[in-house]
Amino acid sequence: MNIVLARLLAPILVLGVLAAPAAARAEVYGAETFTLDNGMQVVVVSNHRVPVVTHMVWYRVGAADEPPGHTGMAHLLEHLMFKGTEEVAPGEFSRRVAEIGGRDNAFTSHDFTAYYQTVAKQHLDMVMRMEADRMTNLLFEDEHVRTERQVVLEERRQRTDNNPSALLGERANAVMFHNHPYRTPVIGWAGEVATLERDTLMAFYRRHYAPDNAILVVSGDVTTDEVRALAEEHYGPIPARQVAARARPVEPEPVVERRVVLRHPQVQQPSWSRRYLAPTYTTGASEHAHALEVLSEVIGGGTTSQLYRRLVVEEELAAGAGAGYSPEQLDYGTFYVWASPRPGVDMEALEAAVTDELEAIRRNGVDAAEVERAKTRLRANVIYARDSTSRGAFALGRALTTGSTVEDVETWPESIAAVTPEDVDAAARAVLAEHRAVTALLLPRPQDVAADDQEALR
Amino acid sequence: MIALTAVLRRCRRALPAVALPAVALVVLLLPARADAIEVQRVVSDAGIEAWLVEDRSLPILALEAIFRDAGAVTDPEGKAGRAYMVGGLLNEGAGDMDALTFQRRLEDLAVHMGFDAGRDSFQVSLKTLTENRDEAFRLLRLALTEPRFDAQPVERVRSQIQAGLARDLQDPRTIAWRAWFETQFPDHPYGTPVKGTPESVAALTADDLRAFVTERLARGNLILGVVGDIDAAALKALLDETFGALPTRPAPLDIAEAGPAAPAAVTVREFPVPQSTVVFGHRGLSRDDPDFYAAMVVNYVLGGGGFTSRLMEEVREKRGLAYGIGTSLRPLDHAPLMLGSVATRNDRVGETIDILRQEWARMREQGPTPEELTAATTYLVGSFPLELTSTSAIAGMLTAIQRHGLGIDYIDRRASYIEAVTADDARRVAERLLRPEHLAAVVVGEPSGLSPAAN
Numbered sequence: 001m002n003i004v005l006a007r008l009l010a011p012i013l014v015l016g017v018l019a020a021p022a023a024a025r026a027e028v029y030g031a032e033t034f035t036l037d038n039g040m041q042v043v044v045v046s047n048h049r050v051p052v053v054t055h056m057v058w059y060r061v062g063a064a065d066e067p068p069g070h071t072g073m074a075h076l077l078e079h080l081m082f083k084g085t086e087e088v089a090p091g092e093f094s095r096r097v098a099e100i101g102g103r104d105n106a107f108t109s110h111d112f113t114a115y116y117q118t119v120a121k122q123h124l125d126m127v128m129r130m131e132a133d134r135m136t137n138l139l140f141e142d143e144h145v146r147t148e149r150q151v152v153l154e155e156r157r158q159r160t161d162n163n164p165s166a167l168l169g170e171r172a173n174a175v176m177f178h179n180h181p182y183r184t185p186v187i188g189w190a191g192e193v194a195t196l197e198r199d200t201l202m203a204f205y206r207r208h209y210a211p212d213n214a215i216l217v218v219s220g221d222v223t224t225d226e227v228r229a230l231a232e233e234h235y236g237p238i239p240a241r242q243v244a245a246r247a248r249p250v251e252p253e254p255v256v257e258r259r260v261v262l263r264h265p266q267v268q269q270p271s272w273s274r275r276y277l278a279p280t281y282t283t284g285a286s287e288h289a290h291a292l293e294v295l296s297e298v299i300g301g302g303t304t305s306q307l308y309r310r311l312v313v314e315e316e317l318a319a320g321a322g323a324g325y326s327p328e329q330l331d332y333g334t335f336y337v338w339a340s341p342r343p344g345v346d347m348e349a350l351e352a353a354v355t356d357e358l359e360a361i362r363r364n365g366v367d368a369a370e371v372e373r374a375k376t377r378l379r380a381n382v383i384y385a386r387d388s389t390s391r392g393a394f395a396l397g398r399a400l401t402t403g404s405t406v407e408d409v410e411t412w413p414e415s416i417a418a419v420t421p422e423d424v425d426a427a428a429r430a431v432l433a434e435h436r437a438v439t440a441l442l443l444p445r446p447q448d449v450a451a452d453d454q455e456a457l458r
Numbered sequence: 459m460i461a462l463t464a465v466l467r468r469c470r471r472a473l474p475a476v477a478l479p480a481v482a483l484v485v486l487l488l489p490a491r492a493d494a495i496e497v498q499r500v501v502s503d504a505g506i507e508a509w510l511v512e513d514r515s516l517p518i519l520a521l522e523a524i525f526r527d528a529g530a531v532t533d534p535e536g537k538a539g540r541a542y543m544v545g546g547l548l549n550e551g552a553g554d555m556d557a558l559t560f561q562r563r564l565e566d567l568a569v570h571m572g573f574d575a576g577r578d579s580f581q582v583s584l585k586t587l588t589e590n591r592d593e594a595f596r597l598l599r600l601a602l603t604e605p606r607f608d609a610q611p612v613e614r615v616r617s618q619i620q621a622g623l624a625r626d627l628q629d630p631r632t633i634a635w636r637a638w639f640e641t642q643f644p645d646h647p648y649g650t651p652v653k654g655t656p657e658s659v660a661a662l663t664a665d666d667l668r669a670f671v672t673e674r675l676a677r678g679n680l681i682l683g684v685v686g687d688i689d690a691a692a693l694k695a696l697l698d699e700t701f702g703a704l705p706t707r708p709a710p711l712d713i714a715e716a717g718p719a720a721p722a723a724v725t726v727r728e729f730p731v732p733q734s735t736v737v738f739g740h741r742g743l744s745r746d747d748p749d750f751y752a753a754m755v756v757n758y759v760l761g762g763g764g765f766t767s768r769l770m771e772e773v774r775e776k777r778g779l780a781y782g783i784g785t786s787l788r789p790l791d792h793a794p795l796m797l798g799s800v801a802t803r804n805d806r807v808g809e810t811i812d813i814l815r816q817e818w819a820r821m822r823e824q825g826p827t828p829e830e831l832t833a834a835t836t837y838l839v840g841s842f843p844l845e846l847t848s849t850s851a852i853a854g855m856l857t858a859i860q861r862h863g864l865g866i867d868y869i870d871r872r873a874s875y876i877e878a879v880t881a882d883d884a885r886r887v888a889e890r891l892l893r894p895e896h897l898a899a900v901v902v903g904e905p906s907g908l909s910p911a912a913n
Contacts (some may be wrong), residue, residue, distance in 0.1 A: 048515075049513065049515060049846070050843045050846045051843065052843050052844055052846075082765075090775075091765070091766075091771070091775055094764070094765040094766060095765075095766050095833070098763065098764070098765070098766045098833065098837045098841075099833050099836055099837065100836065100840055101836055101837050101838075101839060101840015101841040101842075101844070102840070102841065102844070103764075103841065103844060104765075118844050120840060120843065146778070147775070147776070147777070147778040148778065149778070150777075150778030150779070151774055151778045151780070151781055152781075153803075154733065154778070154779070154780050154781045154801065154802060154803065155781035157731075157732050157733035157801070157803060158733060158781050158801045161731070161732050161733065162630055162731045162732065162733050162735075162801075163628075163629070164628060165628075265730055266628045266729075266730065266731070267628055268624040268625065268627040268628045269621050269622075269624035269625040269627075269628065302561070302565060303561045304558060304561050304562050304565055309558075312614060313557075313558070313610070313614065316613075316614070316617075319617050319618045319620075319621035319622075320618060320621070340621055341621075342617040342620075342621065343617060343620045343621060343624065373565070373566060376566065376568075377565055377566075377568055380568030380587065381568060383516060383517070383518060383587065384518065384568075384570075384585065386516060387516055387518060387520075387848045387849055387850075388847055388848045389846075389847045389848070390847060
């Protein structure tokens with residue numbers, strides 16, 4: 001069913017996502033970059049297949065930059081960015097984009113908030129004018145905040161409260177981080193979202209929305225010179241605000257093993273997962289980052305991966321199993337392993353097999369030939385990334401708002417090529433330790449037990 | 459959008475359609491530059507047809523294929539989920555390769571090969587680097603003509619489908635969609651889930667799966683779209699090598715036409731969640747109905763237009779009742795439908811459904827305003843190139859056009875079909891299409907505030 005539900009919210013930690021190459025290189029995207037006088041970085045990714053452009057503005061602000069007690073603020077503000085300016089009435093932004101046959105939306109993560117429009121190339125000027133306008137001239141009233149809070153709370157129910165797997169993920173994440181704001185859900189805790197007010201939202205907007213805190217990414221049928229001229233016209237006149245660099249609370253070194261269990265009457269298919277605190281491309285033991293991408297591919301990247309083969313194919317304990325890694329976070333990354341039992345297999349047996357395999361990987365390392373296969377696959381997939389007309393824009397925006405550079409994106413295939421089996425083993429030893437991890441179990445709860453609990457509460 | 463249309467028309471004049479015996483060229487929309495996209499009709503020596511868009515910008519190739527009349531609707535009585543299970547197994551061993559060998563071969567060559575069963579059709583997707591093209595097509599031939607269905611992968615995929623069915627039972631959206639089809643098609647295969655039921659999946663045998671391959675995957679019901687780094691001559695040869703061994707025709711099939719059966723009602727499936735999911739709909743128009751383009755316009759204005767639709771305005775923007783609400787036309791082969799969904803907290807379900815009915819009735823009575831008609835037309839025309847985001851997406855569009863018999867010049871003519879919709883057409887078709895008295899809804903949750911009349 002093609003139902004557009006939008007102002008979407010990016011998944012919190014890209015958990016469970018296959019270890020897709022988060023970025024690719026210059027020869028892939030051919031990205032060019034320059035900076036306006038007011039500090040706004042501009043990136044252009046040309047792709048001339050169809051006369052269409054994607055115009056994106058990424059702000060270096062996300063849920064991890066919210067003041068305490070105001071969770072959900074970055075995301076609610078993203079919704080309110082569609083409520084207009086002096087020039088553009090509430091709701092008019094999307095209407096004007098639709099009227100020229102374009103599409104628009106926005107998304108928020110812990111580290112960034114991004115707005116984009118995909119339009120026929122001759123309308124780039126028009127969407128850039130409107131996007132520049134709302135960078136500084138946003139207007140919204142109390143009534144907009146009240147209505148949009150309700151929309152976001154419905155969004156939260158739809159994504160999280162109605163979905164035990166998402167609910168467990170949210171709470172596992174809150175246990176993962178002791179001190180760093182990655183512990184809060186991007187969409188916010190319901191009780192705090194309900195109390196967000198216009199004035200604090202507006203102050204947050206004024207503090208973070210400025211050209212020197214933003215990155216313009218344009219991809220599609222356009223040249224760097226064309227983008228430069230339009231960007232100077234529309235974004236150039238907006239004064240910089242000397243937005244301070246982000247300084248966030250620091251997470252202490254992990255020392256305790258943690259385990260969270262959700263027994264939920266809705267659950268019919270249990271699952272097991274473990275997320276390890278991990279470095280990113282730019283933070284922590286970042287020398288392990290590319291090796292962790294390869295590790296994730298070797299042990300959990302597909303149907304011939306080590307976990308899948310052992311748990312699903314050979315021992316016939318799991319219906320599925322895999323791994324994932326999110327190196328593109330500003331502060332901390334997560335390495336993720338999951339498995340779900342076949343019908344009739346109990347969770348203890350599955351957990352024993354998974355942890356046994358993880359321990360074997362940590363102790364004995366991985367097969368050198370499998371490392372080579374994984375590297376080949378990762379690099380081959382780069383060419384498919386280039387096939388998509390918008391993927392480069394997403395990859396570059398994400399990289400630049402999480403501490404990486406265009407150069408990092410462009411040298412990604414070389415970085416992967418340089419990973420040795422020893423690097424992968426060292427990364428596994430550094431990260432796959434239980435005291436760095438939260439283990440999460442999603443289990444069914446028999447209805448009669450739930451009813452007894454209700455009874456006990458009365 | 460107007461400027462874009464002008465570009466397209468300029469293209470058309472500059473590069474007129476050329477008809478050749480086996481290779482027909484039609485210029486598509488698009489760039490007023492040297493790399494204008496052309497659709498070629500390629501027919502192999504054995505008579506297998508594919509539509510091709512040559513694109514040499516990257517050393518890759520995408521193929522999308524559809525076998526018509528090979529979806530879940532063809533699952534025999536008691537064997538629901540057969541087509542879906544075949545979809546999970548065709549790349550799990552073929553020819554002399556067992557599952558692991560086959561999967562490794564795909565991975566090592568970075569060949570993406572996937573199969574999926576829909577309600578009506580069985581879909582095939584292939585994407586490969588040029589350097590591995592011949593091997594990719596050989597693997598595809600083996601998958602389609604010599605699948606092994608070895609016991610171990612069959613049991614593994616069976617367990618994965620069963621786990622998926624269990625997971626579906628914890629998702630209110632899936633429950634609601636399934637319940638809608640179940641209540642509306644009680645005596646038709648559309649009433650049964652594409653994935654089957656736990657009982658039917660448990661009972662499927664390797665022979666059942668083989669029977670599907672033999673009976674349903676044939677040249678006579680095959681539709682092909684290819685985009686990327688290949689020319690017509692090379693493709694012709696590959697078509698014969700890859701698909702030449704398929705049977706000429708699929709087995710005869712008799713699927714009854716069907717319409718939503720149950721009377722308009724609100725059916726509640728109690729489910730312990732804070733937010734109710736509502737799926738609603740009634741009969742729509744078939745894809746070849748002359749009023750289909752007017753129906754597209756009406757649907758866009760009412761609920762298909764994302765942030766700009768009337769339903770989104772009333773339900774989300776004005777009242778904050780939901781994160782989203784949307785409708786779409788879904789012309790299934792044997793039952794054209796118009797469907798939609800919304801999710802709102804339990805105590806606002808009654809209010810939301812009331813608004814839905816009011817807007818349905820208002821559109822039926824008055825049709826779109828002139829401004830809405832213009833906005834819908836410009837969007838539906840102008841947004842079309844936005845779909846063409848990758849070689850696979852373009853290939854998929856080529857198969858969809860063939861499937862609905864829209865003609866090789868469809869991309870060129872599509873705008874004129876939509877622009878021809880007048881205000882009178884839109885009003886007339888709104889009245890024909892929208893029947894509030896037939897609107898049937900399924901609510902999954904613990905709703906309150908449903909008006910007695912609605913029940």
